[in-house]
Amino acid sequence: xxxxxxxxxxxxxxxxxxxxxxxxxxxxxxxxxxxxxxxxxxxxxxxxxxxxxxxxxxxxxxxxxxxxxxxxxxxxxxxxxxxxxxxxxxxxxxxxxxxxxxxxxxxxxxxxxxxxxxxxxxxxxxxxxxxxxxxxxxxxxxxxxxxxxxxxxxxxxxxxxxxxxxxxxxxxxxxxxxxxxxxxxxxxxxxxxxxxxxxxxxxxxxxxxxxxxxxxxxxxxxxxxxxxxxxxxxxxxxxxxxxxxxxxxxxxxxxxxxxxxxxxxxxxxxxxxxxxxxxxxxx
Numbered sequence: 312x313x314x315x316x317x318x319x320x321x322x323x324x325x326x327x328x329x330x331x332x333x334x335x336x337x338x339x340x341x342x343x344x345x346x347x348x349x350x351x352x353x354x355x356x357x358x359x360x361x362x363x364x365x366x367x368x369x370x371x372x373x374x375x376x377x378x379x380x381x382x383x384x385x386x387x388x389x390x391x392x393x394x395x396x397x398x399x400x401x402x403x404x405x406x407x408x409x410x411x412x413x414x415x416x417x418x419x420x421x422x423x424x425x426x427x428x429x430x431x432x433x434x435x436x437x438x439x440x441x442x443x444x445x446x447x448x449x450x451x452x453x454x455x456x457x458x459x460x461x462x463x464x465x466x467x468x469x470x471x472x473x474x475x476x477x478x479x480x481x482x483x484x485x486x487x488x489x490x491x492x493x494x495x496x497x498x499x500x501x502x503x504x505x506x507x508x509x510x511x512x513x514x515x516x517x518x519x520x521x522x523x524x525x526x527x528x529x530x531x532x533x534x535x536x537x538x539x540x541x542x543x544x545x546x547x548x549x550x551x552x553x554x555x556x557x558x559x560x561x562x563x564x565x566x567x568x569x570x571x572x573x574x575x576x577x578x579x580x581x582x583x584x585x586x587x588x589x590x591x592x593x594x
Contacts (some may be wrong), residue, residue, distance in 0.1 A: 329379055332365060333377065335368055335382075339365075346387070347360055360396070361393060361570045363396050366397065373509065377405075377416040378414070381416040384418075385418040389405075389418065392547075400421070401423035401424070401521060403424045403477035406509050407509055408503055417504050422521040425529065425541075425545075426528070431540070432538040432540065433480070434480050435480055435481070435482070437478055437479075439476040439524040441520045442470060442472055443468035444472050448473070460525070472491045473508070475488040476522050476531045478535065487528070487534065489527050489530065494526050494527070
């Protein structure tokens with residue numbers, strides 16, 4: 312018989328629910344720390360990743376109720392992109408989502424995570440801003456003029472009406488703008504976790520409107536030379552899409568969703584590819 316204070320070794324099993332964050336930590340350290348070190352190339356980074364994952368689990372209590380394989384698979388998606396799982400840094404999240412009555416953890420790429428990947432891909436500069444109804448805003452062809460009245464506080468500028476991103480690559484600057492109605496319609500149509508209380512789309516979780524900027528930046532990526540890691544990140548993020556359900560259903564028997572299935576491109580792979588024949592990432 313096990314003694315009252317004796318620690319139990321938790322073995323990862325997709326059929327056994329995690330009881331608490333302590334269970335989660337034991338599984339991460341005993342089962343996946345080695346894989347994280349291999350992917351992140353640094354033991355300290357692996358420790359930081361686990362600490363960030365624990366913090367995310369604590370800040371989002373319903374995550375511990377999700378099926379374990381979705382939690383760990385989602386975390387490996389984050390690790391494979393060499394980002395940190397954190398609602399604070401905004402690089403990547405896991406969001407509790409009900410699928411046919413079962414709570415699952417859904418990976419979602421953050422705006423800051425996408426910006427980080429752009430810089431790693433050799434982009435010179437990435438910027439973006441929300442447009443409010445009392446701002447002066449003009450879209451002249453491919454040029455944007457955005458002026459803010461410095462005498463107005465943020466709250467006095469009115470409601471959000473749009474967002475744009477500005478990307479400079481090899482000395483050439485491009486812009487991408489979407490109005491607020493299109494951004495919200497896009498989120499309502501494609502994001503399965505849009506109505507989740509933990510979703511970054513929830514305004515209380517996103518007072519700065521970074522999800523608006525992320526939506527525009529994902530569209531902006533289509534205007535730039537294709538990069539495998541960015542393409543992969545957007546593809547993983549689009550698994551939150553309702554459209555992906557139909558695609559994944561056809562692949563369910565052949566695709567492995569086990570831990571470690573998502574890996575980085577080879578280190579010697581060109582950072583930016585000028586091959587325009589590659590498929591454009593989906594919305």
